[in-house]
Amino acid sequence: MKVKVPERLESERLIIRPFVQDDLDGFYSFMSDEDAPKYILFSEDETTIDETPQSFLPPLSNYDGRDQIYALAVATKNENSFIGSVGIGPDFSGDKYQIYWNILPQFWGKGLATEAVIRFMDYLLREVGLGKLVAYSHPDNIASAKVAEKAGMQNQGTILIDGLDHEPLYFEVENDSE
Ligand SMILES: CC(C)(COP(=O)(O)OP(=O)(O)OC[C@H]1O[C@@H](n2cnc3c(N)ncnc32)[C@H](O)[C@@H]1OP(=O)(O)O)[C@@H](O)C(=O)NCCC(=O)NCCS
Structure with a gap:
């Protein structure tokens, strides 16, 4: 099953929506930052603009595809400018959905990731009706x-987890409206 892609989700300060071309500079700036992506499981060639399109455009532009993974842009409500992303895909075991999140470093420490994740989770659990979500963290x-x-x-x-060089922390949340 593919999880329905929302057109637009809103929270107090943020909107969450499909990526548009204008978001990509911000996205690449995150991926090519020396520090920001260090805990994300990407190979080095995936973190430069030249190498990113093949690795990253699929999840960004996968809204109509059959793959179950997609990422959404997180943007400021006032300017609609890109500040990060949230995403969903099959978990390592393939029988659950995992979610993930990134915020551009200049916006860290303001509670924005938490705000975006709460809204995205609410969409997935209550509006889509998924029974459980999991997340992994270095x-x-x-x-x-x-x-x-x-x-x-x-x-x-x-x-x-097979193939990982560290044991990540594992988080889960159940749909309590079931
Ligand atoms: C993880 C990340 C999304 C957090 O974004 P953010 O908008 O700063 O997050 P929030 O402000 O909502 O919350 C961060 C919390 O961590 C705390 N924190 C941040 N750095 C910390 C540190 N080094 N030690 C202890 N606490 C820390 C903050 O104080 C805050 O907690 P508080 O509200 O209790 O004060 C951001 O750092 C990021 O994009 N990192 C790189 C990508 C990544 O690692 N993504 C997760 C893997 S999927």
């Missing part, structure tokens, strides 16, 4: 773990 990525917890996900501790 054990050193304290900010990301806090976002998961502040958004209402339960920290289940570290988990062993």
Whole structure:
């Protein structure tokens, strides 16, 4: 099943919507930042503009495709300018959905990731009706773990995953309206 792509979700300060071409500079600036993507599982050639299109445009432009993974842009409500992204895809086991999030460094520490994740999760659990969502976070990525917890996900501790060189923290949240 593919999760329906929302046209526009709103929270107090943010909108969450499909990517548009104008978002890509901001997105590439995040991916080519020295520090920001260090806890995300990308190879080095995926973090430069020249190399990114093949690796990254599929999830960005995958709204009509059959793949279950897609990313949405997070933008400011006032200017509709790109500040980050949230996304969903099959989890490592393939039987659940995992979500993920990124915010451009200049916007960190204002509660924006938490706000975006709460709104995205609410859409997925209540509007789409998924039964469960999970998330993974590098054990050193304290900010990301806090976002998961502040958004209402339960920290289940570290988990062993084939092919990963570390044991990430594993978070999950159930749909309580079932
Ligand atoms: C993780 C990330 C999305 C957080 O974005 P953000 O908008 O700054 O997050 P929020 O402001 O909503 O919350 C961050 C929380 O972590 C805390 N925090 C941030 N860095 C921290 C650190 N080094 N040590 C302890 N706490 C930290 C903040 O104080 C805040 O908690 P608080 O509200 O209790 O004060 C952002 O840092 C990011 O994009 N990182 C790179 C991408 C990434 O790692 N994504 C997650 C993997 S999918």
